[in-house]
Structure formats: structure tokens, C-alpha cells
Amino acid sequence: xxxxxxxxxxxxxxxxxxxxxxxxxxxxxxxxxxxxxxxxxxxxxxxxxxxxxxxxxxxxxxxxxxxxxxxxxxxxxxxxxxxxxxxxxxxxxxxxxxxxxxxxxxxxxxxxxxxxxxxxxxxxxxxxxxxxxxxxxxxxxxxxxxxxxxxxxxxxxxxxxxxxxxxxxxxxxxxxxxxxxxxxxxxxxxxxxxxxxxxxx
Amino acid sequence: xxxxxxxxxxxxxxxxxxxxxxxxxxxxxxxxxxxxxxxxxxxxxxxxxxxxxxxxxxxxxxxxxxxxxxxxxxxxxxxxxxxxxxxxxxxxxxxxxxxxxxxxxxxxxxxxxxxxxxxxxxxxxxxxxxxxxxxxxxxxxxxxxxxxxxxxxxxxxxxxxxxxxxxxxxxxxxxxxxxxxxxxxxxxxxxxxxxxxxxxxxx
Numbered sequence: 001x002x003x004x005x006x007x008x009x010x011x012x013x014x015x016x017x018x019x020x021x022x023x024x025x026x027x028x029x030x031x032x033x034x035x036x037x038x039x040x041x042x043x044x045x046x047x048x049x050x051x052x053x054x055x056x057x058x059x060x061x062x063x064x065x066x067x068x069x070x071x072x073x074x075x076x077x078x079x080x081x082x083x084x085x086x087x088x089x090x091x092x093x094x095x096x097x098x099x100x101x102x103x104x105x106x107x108x109x110x111x112x113x114x115x116x117x118x119x120x121x122x123x124x125x126x127x128x129x130x131x132x133x134x135x136x137x138x139x140x141x142x143x144x145x146x147x148x149x150x151x152x153x154x155x156x157x158x159x160x161x162x163x164x165x166x167x168x169x170x171x172x173x174x175x176x177x178x179x180x181x182x183x184x185x186x187x188x189x190x191x192x193x194x195x196x197x198x199x200x201x
Numbered sequence: 202x203x204x205x206x207x208x209x210x211x212x213x214x215x216x217x218x219x220x221x222x223x224x225x226x227x228x229x230x231x232x233x234x235x236x237x238x239x240x241x242x243x244x245x246x247x248x249x250x251x252x253x254x255x256x257x258x259x260x261x262x263x264x265x266x267x268x269x270x271x272x273x274x275x276x277x278x279x280x281x282x283x284x285x286x287x288x289x290x291x292x293x294x295x296x297x298x299x300x301x302x303x304x305x306x307x308x309x310x311x312x313x314x315x316x317x318x319x320x321x322x323x324x325x326x327x328x329x330x331x332x333x334x335x336x337x338x339x340x341x342x343x344x345x346x347x348x349x350x351x352x353x354x355x356x357x358x359x360x361x362x363x364x365x366x367x368x369x370x371x372x373x374x375x376x377x378x379x380x381x382x383x384x385x386x387x388x389x390x391x392x393x394x395x396x397x398x399x400x401x402x403x404x
Contacts, residue, residue: 065210072217079221083228090232093239097328172376175335 003127012134019142019184020191024110029143029184030177032102036159039147041088041095042102047136049080050112054132056080057120073116074107081106111139146183150174243327244298244311245270248285251296251313251323253349275401284398285313294322297395301387304380306330308339312348312391316399318356324348324388336380347371356392360385 018024025046032042056076057064064072085103088096096103106112115135120128151157154174156164173179242259245266249256254269256262273284273295285296296313308329313322326340338344351358353369360381364370373381 063213065213066205068210068214072214075217075221079225082225086225086228086232090235090239093236093243100330176332 003123005127005130008127008131009134012131012138013141014138015195017138017142017191018111018114018135019139020188022111022114024114025139026184028102028105028109029139029146030180031105032099033143033147033150033180034154034175035151035157036144036147037095038099038102039143041092042099042106043136043140043143045081045084045088045103046106046109046111046139047133048084049077049106050115050136051129051132052080053077053112054115054120055125055129057116058123058125058128061121069121070113070117073113077112077116078107111135142184142187145187146180149183150179154179247311247325247327248296248313250325251311252285252287252289252294253323254287273402275398277398277401282398284402285311289315289322292316295395295399296322297391297398298327299387299391299394301383301390303329303331303383303387304336305332308384308387312388312395314353314392314395318392318396318399319353321348321351321353321358321392323350331380332377335374335377338374338377339380339384344372344374353392356396357389358385358392 012018016022019026019029028042028046033039053073053076057073060072081104084106085096088099088103112132115132119131123131148158151159151174152163153171156162156166156168156170171179242262246256246262248270249262249266252270254265256265269287271286273286275282275284283298286293287296288294293316294313295316296311298309298311300307300309302308306329308331309327310329311325311327313324314320315322324345326345329337329340331337331339347364347366348371351369351371352367355369357369359368359370360373361370362373362375364372
């Protein structure tokens with residue numbers, strides 16, 4: 001596979017997008033996308049954790065014993081996630097309270113383990129870090145799209161600022177995970193159509 | 202030492218775990234003070250809110266708290282309970298932290314009443330784990346404001362679908378029946394506790 005930085009960027013943002021194409025990280029895509037501010041903080045956390053986990057796994061890749069490979073990777077992921085959690089608790093306590101348990105659940109996000117296994121285990125550190133960052137970015141922009149619709153139609157606000165008129169009746173379904181599920185399905189559909197069109201030309 | 206031998210695996214895992222836990226413990230220590238201050242501010246903000254005391258920023262918050270709030274420490278069953286009090290229009294108001302079971306987890310908050318237990322002065326939520334957008338709306342102004350200056354005949358409230366405020370009834374959250382019911386219980390239990398503690402205070 002061509003591992004130049006630009007190729008990695010294009011693949012992780014578009015051609016092999018972790019959420020729409022590889023269908024990873026779905027659980028958090030459904031859970032945290034109810035507001036844009038929650039989604040922003042959460043996805044920045046995922047970008048950070050994926051990038052640095054990939055970096056760490058790549059640096060240690062020749063030292064990690066094969067039998068406990070996944071356990072050690074999980075240790076690294078947990079390390080970075082707890083770091084993010086501690087920093088949020090200390091410096092952004094209100095956001096930490098509204099994100100609640102979801103920050104800790106970043107550990108279970110399949111994208112991170114997936115990239116560690118598929119890329120970091122067999123590539124040099126810097127490009128692995130870049131792969132992690134761009135995978136996180138691919139996840140981030142999809143989640144921001146979902147959150148945009150969920151917050152707009154569910155609360156009438158964007159980033160907490162009132163956008164729709166006050167007499168707009170909120171779509172309560174947008175406040176619950178099933179709405180994210182449907183929006184995600186529609187996004188995958190649109191994405192595939194655009195991809196097919198792109199390949200035809 | 203063979204790389205895929207048991208000895209290497211154990212030593213490697215041990216050292217990595219030691220390193221990781223060490224670094225995390227260190228970072229945790231560094232931020233402990235900040236986290237504690239944050240928690241204190243959340244608590245003090247909640248107490249001030251239930252007493253309808255306004256403040257402009259965190260420094261003003263601490264100033265108002267130190268000048269206007271009194272912490273009365275009661276000994277109940279070998280545990281210390283803090284009853285917060287302040288004077289509003291020459292009447293003493295008391296506030297208590299409550300902690301009860303919601304639908305998904307513990308709901309923590311503060312409830313303030315006047316010394317005659319005839320009105321609830323205010324209610325504030327500190328933390329909860331209810332469903333965002335449904336039960337979680339107990340933390341929204343429209344719900345909390347119903348408790349401000351609420352007349353409570355019979356020393357209890359009811360959370361119903363269309364409440365009559367003169368009767369100590371407030372509106373539930375549509376779509377959050379269970380959280381509303383559980384929250385009603387929590388508030389009424391807190392009112393009973395306040396009744397007991399106020400009597401203790403008078404002795």
C-alpha cells in the first residue's frame with residue numbers, strides 16, 4: 001500500500017473513511033452526536049488518542065511480544081484516554097460533566113485498535129502518527145455532520161446558539177441514538193453514490 | 202532472552218504497566234488541586250442558585266458564598282451533615298445536598314426551603330446520569346425554575362402531567378415518566394430530611 005502522507009490523508013478522510021466505509025466507531029457516533037460542542041470535544045479526543053496510540057505502537061512494534069500484542073495496544077489506548085479524561089476534568093469541567101462516561105468509552109472505539117493493528121504494527125512512527133491523526137479526522141468530520149443535523153432539528157441550535165425560530169417544534173427523535181443511526185445510513189448511501197460517480201468519470 | 206518466551210513477555214508487560222501507571226498517577230496528582238477547586242465551585246454555585254443569590258463570576262461567587270452562606274454542621278448517626286443557611290428578607294432559608302437514585306444513576310443536587318417548610322426556595326442539579334434530552338432535562342431552567350418559591354402544602358410535592366402550582370404540583374417532563382417519578386421521590390425524601398434536621402437545629 002502506498003504510504004505517502006497525502007495518500008494516507010486522502011484514504012482516511014474519503015476513500016476508506018473509518019465510519020462510512022470501514023464502518024468502525026459506530027457506537028460513539030450514535031451516542032455523542034446530540035450536540036455539536038460535545039461532538040467537537042469528543043472527536044478531538046479521538047484524533048489525539050488515535051494519533052498517539054499509533055505513534056507509541058509503532059515505536060514499540062519490535063519490542064512487543066506477539067502473544068500479548070492486543071493487550072499491550074489496549075494498555076496504550078487506555079493510557080492516552082485516561083490522560084484526556086484527567087485533563088478535561090481539570091481544565092474543562094463543565095464539558096467533562098456533559099460528556100460523562102463517553103470519554104472513557106473512547107477506549108472501546110474500534111477505529112483506534114483497528115489502525116494500531118492495520119497500520120502502526122508495520123509502519124514507521126511518524127507516518128503511523130499521521131495515519132492515526134487523519135483516521136481520527138475522518139471520524140470527526142462525519143460525526144460533525146451527524147451532530148449538525150441532530151442539534152439543529154433536535155434543539156434548534158448550533159453550538160448552543162439559537163438558529164431556528166422559537167416556534168419550531170423540536171424533533172424529539174433527534175435527541176435519541178436511533179436518529180444518528182438513520183442519518184448515518186443516509187450518509188453512507190450518499191457517500192457511495194458520490195464514490196461510484198467519481199469512479200465512472 | 203527469547204522474544205516470544207514467557208519470561209520476556211512477563212517482564213515487558215510488567216515494565217510497560219509500571220511506566221504507564223506511574224505517569225498517569227503523576228499527572229493525576231498534578232491536577233488534583235484543580236479538580237477539587239472545580240468541584241467546590243460547582244457545589245457553591247448550586248447552593249447560591251437555590252438561594253436565588255446572584256454572582257458575576259467565580260471570584261464574586263466565592264465572595265458571596267463566604268459572606269452570605271452559613272454552614273451548619275449536624276451530627277447524624279455518626280456522620281456529619283452540612284445544612285446551609287442564609288437570610289432572605291429576614292427569614293432564614295436552609296439548603297441541603299440530596300443524592301438519590303435516578304433512572305440510570307445517582308442524581309445529586311441541592312434543595313432549599315424556608316425555615317417554616319412552607320415554601321421551596323429553589324432547586325439545583327449538581328450531577329446526574331439521566332437520558333440526554335429526556336430525563337436529562339431536569340437540569341434545564343424550565344424544570345428547575347418550577348421549584349423557585351414553590352408553595353408546598355403538606356410538606357411534599359407532586360410531579361404530574363399538568364401541575365397546579367398552588368397545590369405543590371409541578372409539571373413532569375414529557376417523555377421522561379420514570380425520571381420524573383423517581384425525582385419526585387428524591388425531593389420528597391429530602392423534604393422529610395429537612396424537617397428532621399430543622400427540628401434538630403432548634404433543639
